[in-house]
Amino acid sequence: MTRITGGHVDEVDRSILAQLTEDARRSVTTIAENVHISRAHAYNRVARLQEQGIITKYTALVDPLKAGLRSSAYVTLKVRQHSWRELREQLKAIPEVHHIALVGGDFDVILLVRAVDNTDLRRVVFDQLQNMPGVLDTQTFLVFEDLDTR
Structure with missing residues (x-):
């Protein structure tokens, strides 16, 4: 078993997480059927995974080009020692x-930046x-070129 955020994750949990990663809108009934457990058991497992912070949010995976974000880049940053906490909040606001x-390595932070065009980038x-x-x-x-592997 793998220990994550104070909770144990077993094969059933991993199967549930895989189901939700594939489609976050998948119903608990469908998850239960696919994982071969009862609906009540699936509901309790999903609730526990949320309470333990293993599932942190549900989101949509968006095609950046179709959403009008035609320019993407990975940007690496070298930062001053002890500036990470403040910098992290500023980066989250962009x-x-x-x-x-x-x-770790030759730089300290790596960002995925998506913009409408190169001027915006x-x-x-x-x-x-x-x-x-x-x-x-x-x-x-x-x-x-972007390839989504999920």
Whole structure:
């Protein structure tokens, strides 16, 4: 068993999580049928996974091109030591930033930035990210093609 956020995750939980990852709108009845457990048992499992913070939210997966976000890039940041907590909140407030990760290696943070076009992407990188206190350096990697593996 894998220990996550104070709770045990077993094979049934993993199957439920896979069902919800594939389609967050899937009904508890359908999940129960697919996982081969009772509806009540599935409902209790999903509730427990939510209470333990394993399921944190339900969301839609959006095709960025069809949503008008024609320019995407991974942007790496080198940041001043001890600036992460404040910087994290500022990054979360930028609508074009779709994913934030604190990482180890040659840089400290990696972002997925999605914008309507290259002009908008440039504005986010040069006017917002590079001007944040605590950001020492950025590097931008344009995304030519996105593939969703889920």
